[in-house]
Amino acid sequence: MTNRKKIAAGNWKMHKTLQEAQGLVHEIRTMAETELMNQAQILVFPPFIHLQTLVKQTEGSNIKIGAQNMHQNEQGAFTGEISASMLKSIQVEYVLIGHSERRQYFNETTTTCREKINKALIHGLKPVYCIGETLEERNQGNHFVVVEEQLQALADVQPENFSNTIIAYEPVWAIGTGLTASADQANEMHIHIRKVVSEILNADFAANVSILYGGSVKPDNAQSLFAMSDIDGALIGGAALNSRDFIDIAKSF
Ligand code: PEP
Secondary structure, eight states: OOOOOOOOEEOOOOOOOHHHHHHHHHHHHHHHHHHHHHHHHHHEEEEEGGGHHHHHTTTTSSSSEEEEEEOOSSSOOTTOOOEEEEEEEETTTTEEOHHHHHHHOOOHHHHHHHHHHHHHTTOOEEEEEOOOOHHHHTTTOOOOOEHHHHHHGGOOOOOOGGOOOOOOEOGGGSSSSSSSOOOOHHHHHHHHHHHHHHHHSOHHHHSSOEEEESSSHHHHHHHHTTTSSTTEEEEEGGGGHHHHHHHHHHTTT
16 A cells, blocks of 8 residues: 655746746635645646745645756856755755657756756755656657666666655646546556666655656546556646646645
């Protein structure tokens, strides 16, 4: 019997001014407090400059705030970058690592992600580690191998940090495209991820780690995804920018 957390996480990417962000969080908080009857944990990943404001705005609620990225070094001459200790110093709790857009546009690799995950955990941040194959990799039948390689970034996670680590499976071909992996396709990969994680780390962690699915999750497909044995929630892009859609997804567990 596992005790996996159910999570609805919204990745806002490069969207929303401060005023818009405050408005959206206000709506999400109000709807969550009046409508959300399940135990779903809500995570919101806004742009860096809104983090501190939104951490304060969500105090005492079921909404936790996370960053979309962080640098792997402690500090130094890395113009434009943000460190784990900076995030921690403003009470940020979660951080996305290795989102496919970071891999595609900013050359992040499994090695970089491994360093980031380790650094995040040292500072008490909870990494949401994003993995997933491209369409080309899936069409070539390489999707399982690609994900296996990406999962190596978790190799140094220590048992005391197992409960602080989350995985998000996001097939790149389903992100922002309107294409969703079928519930069976997604679940097949989630089961595979647990098997690989069990080999890299241990069976207990594999059984208990929350694995989110991401890729065009909407209110009308969330329920069928969440009904699957190994899907513990969603990492949501587009639909997380609309409070109604985001909360309706969170209500689908
Ligand atoms: C994402 O950016 O992580 C994502 C899954 O986006 P979308 O829901 O828009 O496909």
